[in-house]
Amino acid sequence: MADVTLRGVRKSYGALEVVHGVDLDISSGEFVVFVGPSGCGKSTLLRMIAGLEPITAGEVSIGGRVVNDIPSPQRGIAMVFQSYALYPHMSVFENMAFGLKLARTPKAEVEQRVREAARILQIEPYLDRMPKALSGGQRQRVAIGRAIVRNPQVFLFDEPLSNLDAALRAQTRVEIAKLHDTLDATMIYVTHDQVEAMTLADRIVVLNAGRIEQVGTPLELYREPVNTFVAGFIASQR
Ligand code: ADP
Numbered sequence: 633m634a635d636v637t638l639r640g641v642r643k644s645y646g647a648l649e650v651v652h653g654v655d656l657d658i659s660s661g662e663f664v665v666f667v668g669p670s671g672c673g674k675s676t677l678l679r680m681i682a683g684l685e686p687i688t689a690g691e692v693s694i695g696g697r698v699v700n701d702i703p704s705p706q707r708g709i710a711m712v713f714q715s716y717a718l719y720p721h722m723s724v725f726e727n728m729a730f731g732l733k734l735a736r737t738p739k740a741e742v743e744q745r746v747r748e749a750a751r752i753l754q755i756e757p758y759l760d761r762m763p764k765a766l767s768g769g770q771r772q773r774v775a776i777g778r779a780i781v782r783n784p785q786v787f788l789f790d791e792p793l794s795n796l797d798a799a800l801r802a803q804t805r806v807e808i809a810k811l812h813d814t815l816d817a818t819m820i821y822v823t824h825d826q827v828e829a830m831t832l833a834d835r836i837v838v839l840n841a842g843r844i845e846q847v848g849t850p851l852e853l854y855r856e857p858v859n860t861f862v863a864g865f866i867a868s869q870r
């Protein structure tokens with residue numbers, strides 16, 4: 633677990649600024665959800681926290697350490713994307729073990745961590761299968777498993793359920809909530825789905841055009857939206 637702090641974080645692509653000075657304090661172990669319309673900067677913010685995208689201005693800290701100049705693999709984070717690109721020529725076990733092997737983790741520990749993650753995600757029966765023999769939901773669990781085996785302090789999810797059908801989305805949402813309880817990790821989760829946000833979040837960050845409109849618990853946003861944009865966001869789920 634680690635806290636995550638953003639101070640005056642900005643992002644420009646060429647002359648175009650798309651994130652305009654974001655300040656945010658995320659506590660250790662918190663489940664924070666970023667919501668907002670398409671193009672408002674959710675993925676960009678997440679990628680800057682992950683170190684996949686340089687920060688134009690400001691500061692990102694993870695666990696009290698400024699990480700602006702620390703490469704992604706050393707930030708203690710793991711990211712799960714919506715397109716769960718598994719290696720097609722590797723088994724589920726190998727897919728989950730790959731990153732650990734690259735990091736020269738001892739073989740017995742690789743085995744132990746992969747089996748533990750598979751147990752938590754209930755994909756033990758599929759460890760020897762190839763990705764093409766799995767359903768979409770099972771593949772997404774393998775992708776989450778690849779994140780878990782690395783024992784990250786912070787999990788970053790970018791619309792992880794958007795490729796799943798409604799029933800599977802609801803089921804996987806519940807599993808992610810359980811995962812948060814089990815692993816006791818800090819989670820930052822991007823979605824444009826209000827139901828996901830309202831059910832998963834300790835706190836929701838409502839973004840609009842590269843700025844934070846409001847940060848609050850689901851109940852706070854529901855009871856006291858600060859403006860019509862936030863109110864509209866809450867209302868649109870009913
Ligand atoms: P969201 O994830 O909320 O849909 P993004 O963070 O992907 O939004 O994008 C925020 C804004 O930045 C959008 O206007 C998008 O067009 C722009 N953008 C994202 N990536 C790039 C890029 N590599 N080059 C130029 N503009 C980009």
Ligand code: MG
Pocket residue numbers: 674675676
């Ligand atoms: Mg996005």
